[in-house]
Amino acid sequence: MASRDLREAQRLFEDVAVGQRYEQTQHPTRERVLAYIALAGIVDADGRITDLERSRTFGLERPLVPSQMTFNIVTRLVSDWTGTLGRIAHVDISYRRPIFHDDVLRCAVLVTDVEGDGEYEDQPEGAVHLDLSIHNERAEDAVLGTAIVLMPRRG
Numbered sequence: 001m002a003s004r005d006l007r008e009a010q011r012l013f014e015d016v017a018v019g020q021r022y023e024q025t026q027h028p029t030r031e032r033v034l035a036y037i038a039l040a041g042i043v044d045a046d047g048r049i050t051d052l053e054r055s056r057t058f059g060l061e062r063p064l065v066p067s068q069m070t071f072n073i074v075t076r077l078v079s080d081w082t083g084t085l086g087r088i089a090h091v092d093i094s095y096r097r098p099i100f101h102d103d104v105l106r107c108a109v110l111v112t113d114v115e116g117d118g119e120y121e122d123q124p125e126g127a128v129h130l131d132l133s134i135h136n137e138r139a140e141d142a143v144l145g146t147a148i149v150l151m152p153r154r155g
Contacts, residue, residue, distance in 0.1 A: 010083040013116065013126035013151035020111040022081040026073050026134075028065045030101040036069045062100035070099055070143060074132055077107045078147050081130075085152045089127070093145030099136055106135045112146075125150035 028036075036042075037049065047054025048064050055063040071093065078088055099105065113129035128151050134143040 010085045010152060011081070013114075013128070013153045016111055016114055016126075016128050016151060018111050018114060022077075022109045024077060024080065024107050026077075026105040026107055028069065028073070028099065028101065028103065028105070030063075033063070033065055033069065033101050036072075037066065040066075040068060042066055042068065060098065060100070062102065065099040065101065065103070067095060070095065070134070073105070073107065073134065074143060074145065077109060077132065077134075078130065078149060081109045082128075082149050082151060087125070087150040088147060089150050090148040091132075091145065092147070093132065093143050095143055097136060097138075097140040097142040099134070099142050104137045105142070108133045108135075109147075125152055127151075 034050065037044065042049070044050045046058075048058055048060065049055075049066050050063055052063060055061075071091075074093055075088060075091060078091065079086070082088070110131040110133075111128060112131050115127040115129065128149050130147045130149065132143070132145040132147055133141060136142040
């Protein structure tokens with residue numbers, strides 16, 4: 001029964017079209033960043049990601065969100081869009097501008113291509129190509145990228 005409920009809430013390949021957009025807001029608070037650093041075992045030798053005063057000596061307005069956490073924000077965005085039965089086949093991102101503790105982030109997925117034939121024709125999944133973006137609260141493109149996800153087909 002649980003798998004049926006899961007399937008009913010799942011985004012399916014046939015329901016995806018070029019131009020569809022999905023957005024969410026993320027807010028990596030200082031507390032969340034510090035908890036992530038502790039859990040991930042990240043060592044901040046120079047203080048850029050944990051210490052306000054030390055980060056300012058590097059010309060930063062606040063401590064940085066570590067790149068690993070930013071990557072996790074991106075993959076969470078994609079997996080939230082695909083649903084639990086979708087699979088991420090490829091992600092490529094470019095870090096363009098800093099993301100600081102307590103930034104409010106506008107994260108977006110844009111469908112750029114839907115590929116049901118060719119390599120995936122006989123597969124139970126179809127490939128969907130996505131553009132990814134994270135804009136920081138200064139309206140800068142902080143992260144840009146692409147992803148390919150495999151979406152379950154209807155039936």
